[in-house]
Amino acid sequence: MEKIKIKINGQEVEVEQGKTILQVAKELNLHIPTLCNFEPLLPQGSCRICLVEDRGKFVTSCTTQVAPNMDVKLDTPDVIASRNLILQLLFTERNHYCMYCEASGDCELQKLGYEFGLDHFEFETYERKFTVDNSHNYIVIDPNRCVLCRRCVRACSQLAGHNVLGEMNRGIDTTIIADMNVPLGESSCTSCGLCVQVCPTGAITDKRSYYFGKDIQTEEIYSNCDQCPVGCGVKIYKKKGSNFIVKIYGDFDKENEGILCKLGRYAALFEEKSRLTSAKIKDDFGFKKIDFDGIIKTINEKMEDSVVYVDGSLFNEELSLIKKVFKDRVFSLYENEPPIESNVSIDDIKSAKDYIVIGVDLNREYGVIGSFIKRKIFSKNGRLILFDSNYNSLKNVANYVFGIDELESGLEKLKDLDSPIIIYKNLSEKETEILSKNKNFRFFYLPFETNSIGLLKENIKHKIEKSKNIIFIGKNLQGLKDIAKESFTIVFTPYETDEINKFDLLIPINDGFEREGSFYNVDGKVINKAKVLDSKFETFDLKAILEELIKVKSL
C-alpha cells in the first residue's frame, strides 16, 4: 500500500492510502468516539459522532479516506461542541432512560454519555412510541431504543447473508424491520443472532440473557461450537462464580467471522433434550444405579465378546483411547466416508463464484457455510444452483433450482459455470459418477457428523457385525435399535430418550460445553474445543473410564 503524508493534530504522519481517518487514528492510539461504525461491517456514517475537522470542514472519520494534504484536527472546540449536540439529539430522539433498559451497563450509547459528561437532556424528548416486537423465540426488538446505526441491517446482510433486516419510512419515523415489516418471529430470520451481537444499544436483545448479568459480571472464554463440522469459534460469556452461560457470541477473529447459526448461538442456551442423569444397569427388576467401579467391572467382563460402535460426536482423544482399549473391533455406526473427497476449503467457498448445492439445506445444517454463500448471491457476486427435491430454505435464494433426479440434464443446461464448487453430503453412486466426470468442478464435502473425519483418521470405518455384547459410544442412537436386539448392550450417551431403556447398561457422559477435546473440521483442520461448564448431573468423563479400562487390562 502506498504511503502518503498528512497532518493529524498538527503533527505530520505517514499513513497508508486507502485507510480511513478513523483507522489511522486508531493505529496512532488517538481516540475518536464512534457509534455506528463496527468493523468488519462496511462503514456508513449515519450517526455522525465520529466527526473531525479537516481544513475547516467537518467530515465523518469512519467513512473518509486519508488523502494528501489533509490537516485533520480531532478535537477542536467546534468538533467537541458538534459531537455534544449530536449525542444530545441521539438521546432525545427515542427512549433512552437507561434505568429501564436491559442493555444498561453494556450499552455503547450510554458509554458515550459518560464519556461526554452528559448530565441533562438539552431538548424535549420525542414522545412517539413504537411497538416492541417480542414475537421471536430468542430475540426482542425494541425500536424505541434504536439509534438507527444499521449495524444490525449490515450484519444480517453483509456478514450473515440472511438479508432479513432492513429499514422502513424516512427521517425520524425510520424503523428497523424484518422482511416486509412482519414480526421477526414470522419473518425469514434464521435465528443466527448476529444482530443481537452487533447492536450497540438495548434495541435488539437476547431473551435468554435478560437479568442474568452484565458483561462485567461475566468471564469470557473462547471455545468452539461442536454441533457440526464447521466448528465455529465462539466467545462465551459465563457468569463469574457460577456454572451457567449468559450468552454466546461469534468470534470475529476465526474463520466464521463472528457469524454463527441458530445451533451455535442458542442450542447450548436452550437445552431441549433431556439428559441421562446417572448410570444404571438392568436386572430382573428393571434398572438400578451403578457406580464407577461397577461400570469398569461390567465392561471388563463383557469386553471379550464385544464390538464397539461409535459415531462422529466423539473427539480425537476419546477415539484414540477407544482404539487403544478395543483395537480393531471399533466401527462407525454410520456411513462416514466421503463419496468424493474435498479439494477446497472454507476460504475457497468465500471467494468462489458459482455454487452447486446438492440435497442439503444449508440454512438448517452447516448454517455458517450457508451464510458465506447467501451473502455472495445477494451481493450479486455469486450464483447458486440447487439440486434438491425436498423442501429447501435456499430455494428462493437460488438462481436455478432443479430436482435431484435432474442432475445430469440440469448440469447440461448450465454451460457458463466458472469452476463451480459442488457442495454435498450424501451422493448416490450415479450422482458421484456424473459429478466426477467433470474436470472443471471443485468439491466441498460436508461430513455427516462433527468429527466424521476424525473417525477416518483413526481408521474407524462403517461396518455392522453381530456380537454377543455391543458397546455404543456417542449421541446418535438411531442405527442401534436393529442391531442391538439380542445382545447385551452398553450405551455411553448424554441424552435420555424413550428407546434408551431397551439397552442394558446406560452410562451418561458429558455434553456440549462440559466437554473438551479436539476434532477435525470441514477443512480437515484440528479444532481444540475448550471446556466451559461443569456437568450438573452424575455424568462420567469418557476418558477417565477408558483410561481405567487400560489400567485394569494391563494388570
Place this chain on the structure above:
Amino acid sequence: MQKCDIKENPQYDALRLSLRILKKEEKPSLIEALHRAQEIFGYLPEEVLCFISNELKVPLSKIYGVVTFYHFFRTEPAAKYLINICLGTACFVKGSEKVLKALSEDLNIKVGETTADKLFTLSTARCFGCCGLAPVMMINKDVYGNLSPDKAKSIIEEYRRKENQTNG
C-alpha cells in the same frame, strides 16, 4: 426470503417481461422495477414485492425500505377499481389512446389519479399479453377486449350501476 403467494394472471406476465429486460443489465434498477410494477398493478401489493424480490434477488426488507421511503409508491390500492388501459403496440395501433382519452374525460381524472368517490383509479400499462383482443383494458383482474371509446364508457357505467345497487 419468503414464499410468495402469487395468483398468476396476465399482469404478472407483463411484469415478468419487464423484469426480464431489466435483468439484462448488470445491476438491474430496483426503482425502475417498482415503477413498472406499479404501472401494471396500480399499486405495490406484498405478493408483487415478493415476486420482484425473488426475480431480482433483492431482499424483501430492502424493497420495502425503498417503497416506504418514496411517497410515489403505494402499497394500498388507490381506489376500489383500478382501470388499466393497455398502451402496448397492438392496442395502441388499434386505438387504445382514444379509449384512454374518453375514460379520462368521462371520469374527469388524469392518468394516475383517483376519482373523488374513491371508486376508480386510471392507469396505463404496456401489453397484457392478450394482443388478440386489442385494444384491451383491465379493471382489477378482469380483462375487457375489442374496446371502442363508447364500449369502454358503458363498461364503466355498468360498474357504477352495480355499485349503486349494492349501496342502495
